[in-house]
Amino acid sequence: MKVAMTINGTSQEHEIEARVLLVQFIRDVAGLTGTNVGCDTTSCGTCTVLLDGESVKSCTVLAVQADGAEIMTIEGLADPGTLHPMQEAFRENHALQCGFCTPGMVLAAVSLLKENAHPSEQEVRSALEGNLCRCTGYHNIVKAILAAADAAGAEVPA
């Protein structure tokens, strides 16, 4: 069946099977491999993308459910060679080590600030319930998100 969606502002229309997952559509069909697959069971959050501006786990959404939607992946957050303020905050605060969870973390954080521009530390921690990081112990990720919320221009373009 034909499924069409916009990923990072670019139209993607492809003939696929109904059982193709959104994350497979993004990675294997559209060729955007910045979105990682971790657990593949709705737990780890590394496949988090924005679907019409809201964070979702793309391993648990069928591509056909996103037919007509606007998808934002890590590649689309900022122009090539530049960083989105959230990415900048992650870099400044050393909020990643191996980096595998980072695309999902960043998009979950961007989604959080769209819903709650000035979260408390506890609200940030709660909002990351669905994103696992095995390296950092989360402290610097929380610091980065709070810093991004404080920084001028942390408003999200998506």
Place this chain on the structure above:
Amino acid sequence: MITASFEYRRAGSADEAIALLTENGDDAKLLAGGHSLLPLMKLRLARPSMLIDIGRLADLSYIRVDGDQIAIGALTRHHDVEVSELLAREVPLLPAAAGQVGDPQIRHRGTIGGSLAHGDPASDLPAVVLALGGTIVVRGPGGERSIPAAEFFNGFMETALAADEVLTEIRVPRLEGAGWSFQKFNRRAHDWAIVGVAAVKTGAGSGSNGEGAGVALVNMSSTPVRATGVEEALASGASAAEAAAHAADGLDPPSDINASPEFRRHLAQVLVRRALEEAGV
């Protein structure tokens, strides 16, 4: 992981979904947010030959006052329940519990109707609707019928919903100012409750749960279940602590990697006491 193959149909209305269900029987499943069904399909624990996507039926996503009740459309997402100012004022137990379902990403997709239709005893919202004495509205080829939540869950992941019916609405009483509590015990962030308790204080004659409180339990039986021992003890004048001792009366809680039945009985008693105290019962 990828699911087995299936035929995908997108319903343009609830009636079209009912017609497709009638035509295809047990081989067809409704797809709303997909956050219960798709994980089962990826593991081949469910293998429907057809998915009928009702996820875009915007007319089934609403939260509104209807007399002395609040009506919630089946496709209202957990996130929308969580942030509803109307529910925060009228039935605060519901948004508080909805805000603890899974994690933000899951709450952006999962729906209240899907959660109830799935009937998982480990889910939070079925117990909440039970404690509130809510009603579940379903529509089939023969029209609409309303099922009390207490009669809806009748087996492990089995409900009173017929194969050709669509769950369309959840109705809960307006309980502005009534004490309430939601207790969820788990070991890891975003996990299912090992045991959970939903409780709401009901003034004399004001609710359908008797005189004292509506109390329901998560993950304490093969279905979402009312703590009838607790409710009856309260109705006959027991204190919160005395009533909580009856939390596991008549129940056969599951055994799994997280807890033995004995531990679950203990948790239920402790959590019910905390819930009743927090609800001011």
